[in-house]
Structure formats: structure tokens, C-alpha cells
Amino acid sequence: MHTVRTANFRVTGVDPLPAPARIRDEIPVPLAAQQVVDQTRHDITTINEGEDDRLVVVTGPCSVHDPDAALAYAERLAHLAQEVSDQLLVVMRVYVEKPRTRLGWKGLVSDPRLDGSHDIHSGLRLARSLMVRILDTGLPVGCEFLDPAIPRYLSDAVSWASIGARTVQSQVHRQFASGLSMPVGLKNSTTGSVEDAIDAIVAAGSGHVFPGIDDDGAAAVLTTSGNPDCHIVLRGSSAGPNYGAVHVAKTLDLLEAAGLRRSLFIDASHGNSGKDHNRQPQVVADLAGRIGEGESGITGVMLxxxxAAGRQDLGRADRLSYGQSVTDACVGWGQTVHMISELADAVASRRSSPAHLSLVS
Known part of the structure; x- marks a missing residue:
């Protein structure tokens, strides 16, 4: 009898992953690191709610491709974060998944050896190990979640997560964000639509029932209670930046009209800098000036x-420049110190402003 193949017609390989619980057991988060995660999740929420007047700063490479360089960056950042801890809550950006508009390197989890071998088994372990080592410096970890299976392997080490501009309209991402245990920033869409992100915040704030995997790696129906700690991240778009005071005020009004908190993060990169890393300091200087003068609603900034400044094309791993991005161009360490110091000074200035003093008196 003639048979017709209708399943897996274009699937060329199936390689089962270890269960999330197994990976977490292999690479546990130590108690002290768990306390960092728990405390900073709480602190980010209270900052967004206006109960803590510090500013969240999420900073780090566009994507992590060299764990050793990322850890060296973390060690420097941990010292700086301690110096400004009264004004800022610094979170290290540890992005191990990368969405691509067309094609390209998909991140440390997908291709840890940077050679197209796609050893996801090693990538998951490498990403989790790096996050634990960064937590050991005292820094909280922030990352973007792209594949809905990945949070099961990594989320217990993450204090802040984001849903990117390419996926903010995705029902799948809104559903799994509703079950995440940390605050989640949802970016405006690549077209610049703020309404898409607001819709996503409302959706992720509600409970959902959807298919996924459990801690043992088995297919399961997941039921979530909803995540009340979601917020919008203004990142600009191809149409131009949206970090200005007018854009911020309009977005805060839209949030309030939707019954949401009047608070938001601003990404100083991407569309807000015209994808030119050299413009990030200009964006930060503008934000710092406005924050220092008492503008409300901005509770976080992303860098x-x-x-090393700039970017490089991905080639042989042994020929890459140390500490330089292989995806979007980044500012270097010197400018990072300057921008973080500027934002810390802005918070200090805001505290001494008449408007702030009248609120706390």
C-alpha cells in the first residue's frame, strides 16, 4: 500500500534536550546568589511602583559571545554598581539569545562555539554557568527571552527579563511572560507602536492556559496567574527616537488610560540612538538632565x-578582538562609567529638587 509522509517532512534531525530540572541540578544557583535574585526582583518592582526613588540601569553587551570577557566586564561593573548603589540599581545585560531580522548568529545558547555547530546542549550549560558566576559578583542578571522553552533552564538566575520589539506582538511570548517570576520589560514594536507593548503588558498581566514543557521536559499544559510586574521599554524605531519628554508623557498617559502604572524604561540604544553607539551618551545626557530636574515616570535606562567600543564581524573565534561586540555596536568601558555616573548624579539632583523635597516632607 502506498504511504504518504505528512509529518516531519522537512525536519532533518531530532536531538532530545536534557530536562530543565537536570540542568538546574547540575548548575545550581547558590543561596547567596538566590538572595541577590530575590532581592533585586523586589527592588526593581518597588522602583517601578515609585516606592524606591532609585533608577534601574540595565547595561552590558548587545549579546554575550565570550563568557570570559563578559565575566571581566561583570567584575568591573560590580565595583561601579556598588559605588552608585544609593542612586542606581545596576543590572547586567546578559543576552544569550538573539532574534534576527533575517539570518545571523542566534546567540550563545544556540551556537556557543560561534562556528555554526549549534551545540545547544553546551550552550544552555554555558549560559547558565555564566549567569551564576555573574551573580557571584553581586550583580543581578537581565536577559531577553526569545524561545519559550529557554526560561525553564535559566529564569531562576534572572532578576529582570525583556520581550523584544520583534516578539512583543506574539501571543506565545505574552503567555509565557505571564508566568515569569521576575519583572519583564516589553519593548515597543519595530514600527514604533507603543500600543502593541501596552496590549502585551495587559495580556501578560492576566492568567493564561497554554501548552509548554514542565521541569522534567515533558509536554504539559501550563496555567499561569499573570505577571503584575511588566512594564514598557521605549526603544525608538526606524521612524525615529521616542525618548523625548513629549513621547514619554504621551506614553505615560496611554499607560494610565489602560489602568497601568505611570512608569517606563528607556533604551538609549537601537532606534533611540539611530543604531549609532556613539549617540548613546547624548541620549543619556538628555535623560539625566530631565531626571535631575524632576521629570517623573522614567524608572529605568538600558545601555x-x-x-571595547564598536563591533566586529563574526569570524574565527581565535581571531576576534577581546571584549568587543559581534552583534550591535556598543560603547566602551570609559563611556559606560561616564554615563552611569551621570545617571547617578541625576538621581541625587532630583532628590534635592524642591518638587522632590515637598513630596518627602
Whole structure:
């Protein structure tokens, strides 16, 4: 009898992953690191709610391709974060998944050896090990979640997560964000639509029932209670930046009209800098000036920063420049210190402003 193949017609390989629980057991988060995660999740929420007047700063490379360089960056950042801890809560950007508009390197989890071998088994372990080592410096970890299976392997080490501009309209991403245990920033869409992100915040704030995997790696129906700690990240678009005071005020009004908190993060990179890393300091200077003068509603700032400024094309791993991005261009360490110091000074200035003093008196 003639048979017709209708399943897996274009699937050329199936390689089962270890269960999330197994990976977490192999690479546990130590108690002290768990306390960092728990405390900083709480602190980010209270900052967004206006109960803590510090500013969240999420900074780090566009994507992690060299764990050793990322850890060296973390060690420097941990010292700086301690110096400004009264004004800022610094979170290290540890992005191990990369969405691509067309094609390209998909991140440390997907291709840890940077050679197209796609050893996801090693990538998951490498990403988790790096996050634990960064937590050991005292820094909280922030990352973007792209594949809905990945949070099961990594989320217990993450204090802040983001849903990117390419996926903010995705029902799948809104559903799994509703079950994440940390605050989640949802970016405006690549077209610049703020409404898409607001819709995503409302959706992720509600409970959902959807298919996924459990801690043992088995297919399961997941039921979530909803995530009340989601917020919008203004990142600009191809149409131009949206970090200005007018854009911020309009977005805050839209959030309030949707019954949401009047608070937001601003990404100083991407569309807000015209994808030119040299403009990030200009964006930060503008934000710092406005924050220092008492502008409300901005509770977080995102930076793309690494040890060395700029970017490089991905080639042989042994020929890459140390500490320089292989995806979007980043500012270097010197500019990072300057921008973080500027934002810390802005918070200090805001505290001494008449408007702030009248609120706390």
C-alpha cells in the first residue's frame, strides 16, 4: 500500500534536550546568589511602583559571545554598581539569545562555539554557568527571552527579563511572560507602536492556559496567574527616537488610560540612538538632565556597553578582538562609567529638587 509522509517532512534531525530540572541540578544557583535574585526582583518592582526613588540601569553587551570577557566586564561593573548603589540599581545585560531580522548568529545558547555547530546542549550549560558566576559578583542578571522553552533552564538566575520589539506582538511570548517570576520589560514594536507593548503588558498581566514543557521536559499544559510586574521599554524605531519628554508623557498617559502604572524604561540604544553607539551618551545626557530636574515616570535606562567600543564581524573565534561586540555596536568601558555616573548624579539632583523635597516632607 502506498504511504504518504505528512509529518516531519522537512525536519532533518531530532536531538532530545536534557530536562530543565537536570540542568538546574547540575548548575545550581547558590543561596547567596538566590538572595541577590530575590532581592533585586523586589527592588526593581518597588522602583517601578515609585516606592524606591532609585533608577534601574540595565547595561552590558548587545549579546554575550565570550563568557570570559563578559565575566571581566561583570567584575568591573560590580565595583561601579556598588559605588552608585544609593542612586542606581545596576543590572547586567546578559543576552544569550538573539532574534534576527533575517539570518545571523542566534546567540550563545544556540551556537556557543560561534562556528555554526549549534551545540545547544553546551550552550544552555554555558549560559547558565555564566549567569551564576555573574551573580557571584553581586550583580543581578537581565536577559531577553526569545524561545519559550529557554526560561525553564535559566529564569531562576534572572532578576529582570525583556520581550523584544520583534516578539512583543506574539501571543506565545505574552503567555509565557505571564508566568515569569521576575519583572519583564516589553519593548515597543519595530514600527514604533507603543500600543502593541501596552496590549502585551495587559495580556501578560492576566492568567493564561497554554501548552509548554514542565521541569522534567515533558509536554504539559501550563496555567499561569499573570505577571503584575511588566512594564514598557521605549526603544525608538526606524521612524525615529521616542525618548523625548513629549513621547514619554504621551506614553505615560496611554499607560494610565489602560489602568497601568505611570512608569517606563528607556533604551538609549537601537532606534533611540539611530543604531549609532556613539549617540548613546547624548541620549543619556538628555535623560539625566530631565531626571535631575524632576521629570517623573522614567524608572529605568538600558545601555549597550562592553569592554571595547564598536563591533566586529563574526569570524574565527581565535581571531576576534577581546571584549568587543559581534552583534550591535556598543560603547566602551570609559563611556559606560561616564554615563552611569551621570545617571547617578541625576538621581541625587532630583532628590534635592524642591518638587522632590515637598513630596518627602
Amino acid at each position: 549597550e556597553s562592553f569592554l
